[in-house]
Amino acid sequence: MKAFTIAKVQLLILLLISIIARSQDISPVKDSLFSAILKETRPVNVVLPKNYDPAIQYEVIYCLGDIPDFLNVEWSLLQWEGFIPKNTILVGIPDFVRDGVNMRERDLAPTKTSANTGEANRFLLFFRNELMPYINRQYHAKSGGHTLYGGSMGGLFVMYTFLTAPDLFTSYVAIDPSLWWDNFYLHKLAAEKFAHRDTLNNTLFIAGREGAAYQFMGVAGMDSILKAKAPAGLDWKCVQYSNETHYSTNFKGFWEGLKFSYGGFYASTGGYPTSRKIAIKPDNGIVLRNKPFKLICYNLAADAYLHYTTDGTTPGIYSPRITGEETPITIDKDAKIIVTSMGKRKEYNKSASAFFQVGEVFPAAAMPAGSKPGGLRYKYYEGNWDTIPDFRKLKPGETGIATTDFNLNKTSKKNNYALVQEGYIKISEPGYYIFEMGTGNEHTKVYLNNRLILGVHFKADEGESFMVPLEKGFYPFRINYFHKKNGNDLQPVYLKTEGQEDFPLPAAMLFSGK
Template sequence: MLQKKLCVLVLTFSLLLLLTVQAKSQDQVIKVDSLYSQILQEQRLLHIVFPKNYNPDATDKYEILYCLDDIADFLTLSWGMLQWEGFIPKNMIMVGITNPKPNGENMRDRDFTPTKAWGKTGGAASFLSFVKKELIPYINKKYKGSNDGNVLYGGSLGGLFVMYTFLNDPALFASYIAIDPSFWWDNYLLTKTAAGKLDSNKVLHNTLYIAGREGNAYKEMGIAAMDSVLRRKKPEGLDWTCVAYRNETHYSTNYKGFWDGLKFSYGGFYASTGGYSTSRKIAIKPKNGIVLKDVPFQLTCYNLMADKYLHYTTDGTEPTLSSPTLAGDTTSISLVRDSKVIVKSIGIRSEYNKLDSAFFVIGNTLKSIAEPKNVKQGGLHYAYYQGAWDSFPDLKKNKPVKQGIADKDFDVNKITSDKNFACVLTGYIKIEQTGYYILEMGNGNDHSRVYLNDRQVLGNHFIRDEGEMYLLPLQAGFYPFRIEYFHKKGDAELVPVYLKPEGKEDFAIPVEMLFSNNQ
């Protein structure tokens, strides 16, 4: 029965996710356009996919994703999901370059190949000239495209052209995505010339993502040899990778490669913006607190690929590429003096680089007390006040409307919802083990405060949509504990105070850890 319910739950979630993705893809507007190329002496058909909030009258420029071989349905679906999840910017336009075949001619063979092998192949130079001198200026003028930050994507012979463009004019695009590229062309011509091209391009500022199929195909397509050249040359200013997909076909690699390639192309972007939640940023914790000299504490980060793109310093200077990176979810840091820790997302696209910081002071472990007499486990004592206040009132001048014990059934938001009120919870918190702890308040507690040992630890640095947290070295034992909730009519609901022991997940402080005076 449990397994059946689990299967139903998984299927329901999958269906909701699919419907969400489809809804996002339907937000996109697709336009058919064309331009006549003087260079190619022919009309070229284009498919333009706009983001939902595209505004032709805006002053902002739109980054462009140029797709060779037009735009397949899976591209628009993946593109929309990547935007929704915050892996790529929302203000992007996708341009699909079609490949018409008049009179039976294969335009891909002509346009994407750098040398002539049969028929009308070998037109890559002309096609690159068309892209650079006609297509990009046309898109920039008509659709407010940007000259910077653009992406070129292609598979198979399209991937060959992607690499050809990168080697011959790397500054034309910020990012290049070549999926199962046909590097075998003309006896592996591009691989043979790649080393010299890389040597001649001393200044690079690009990402290059190459994906193929694991096994013999990786070698036969010429990807293994190109990977070897890139490893040997290690081009400065190029963020690149070659990936071999397992159990994929020549065509299915495009599905995975498009998704992975765009995420790679915008490495570091996720840390700077967030997806459907605009509040999601670098998201390090804690942001403030007391630490012990030379006793390491954990700085936690919830961003993807933090160990690649998030660099930090502990001396208050701005991080650079030579600064250490955050080691995945948690990084152990030790300090010898009061310090400002700065974290910076650093990707190829510097316009998306962002900073976050935390400040820590060197101090001592907060002293606990023995278990007080006449205390009762199971929650703090609460006193509830009402009034027409705009800020936390002087409670000495007010009498509580209601008092009691905030036990497991207590909900501060159910006392009232249509009045301004304050609710003060007092008593003790019991810490079972000596170590570092983080106290946290989330969104909704904008005007609230938390005290430990009569010292205010939360409420001075609250940031809306982000909350507040404070790191403390605590002994095992009891601490006087007070929460001062303040709620204004119309604000978000108050939320519990959370505790995070080092090395463990945070949790809402349970009533089992809280004690009140047994009155």
């Protein structure tokens, strides 16, 4: 059974890769340019995103050693999942062969150890003065924000470029780099450069193989130097991959390296994978003075890139960090919380906000006489209203109890209709409770203790949430659902309690009342 399940997962992955590959035209544009610096015509392969628009400026991922098929697919998936922007292009720089001799070590090695080696400085000039200006003109690239990626000797050149010309690229991705070159020459260069540089504004991702390879490739030594001397402002990471080959490290390394490079531009696990939102909740509520509550954030890597303030000011790099999915916060007065992402590409930084009032625990009551568990009492109305009508002036077309199997959308979506559900909600434990509703409920109103808590700050593409401190007991509860003709399906109201995931309000918590 387990083997069958794994096989199914692998098949689904292959199908997904196939779908993504077909959805994106990943056939490279074959191009070339003559280099006066190198005194040769160099081929370049350019992969453009689907719906490429010359009116838009693009960031470039420069790939040393050309663009293998797996990289095309990973690049497409990274965009599709919202880990990197869609306005990126791939530029592959194939190895150059002259008279049957591969010039890879000539171009990529920083020092000369034999014939046809050690001209990385000239290759870097080719990048800076010829290749990058050409790509900027020909394919409408931005002036900055680009990434340099390479493995093995390509990784060596990535590190050499980072150390000698860090401002040329925003991000550097070196996979199992050949840092052993010339008796670990780049180790000495790194120590020298870091000693004379206080700050950097780059990301650096280095991946190697676990075990002896991590040592003899020179990655372990570079990791130690970075730990001791990395300048402020450099976001860097060294990882070790187990059970991988020198080449297969690229599969993981490109994926993780690009995600790291675009830290602050990442997917949300709150249901908006490609919408570039910071997904926090609750976004409104009442809290007790100096009684901690938890701000929930569904963004990946939130603790690395999200900072917040509680006084309504814009967060800075020294503001407190979001500490994972749940961040404890304490306030002693009404507060506007602002959460901001902070990556190396400031144009992608985003913000979200939440507002909390300091108040008291909502008082509960004993179980009302005549109340029965199993669901709220409902009344159903039809009409041609543009907004929620005054139900006191209308006669319901249907009444009953909204039990577990009650369907909010049993009526045709072509009609305007409203549902009023009311009764009581039973709270079994005191604490903070988050009520929430998602898309489809833009006209819905929710009342607790006769106070409107949802339907005030609704966002059509996000929904709305409200937190309130409750004690053990019963609370009057009412939901006014309103469905407009041809609108989206109505969705149930959800509840989140401390230590539990969100769940639709269960009928067992709801009492019909008289």
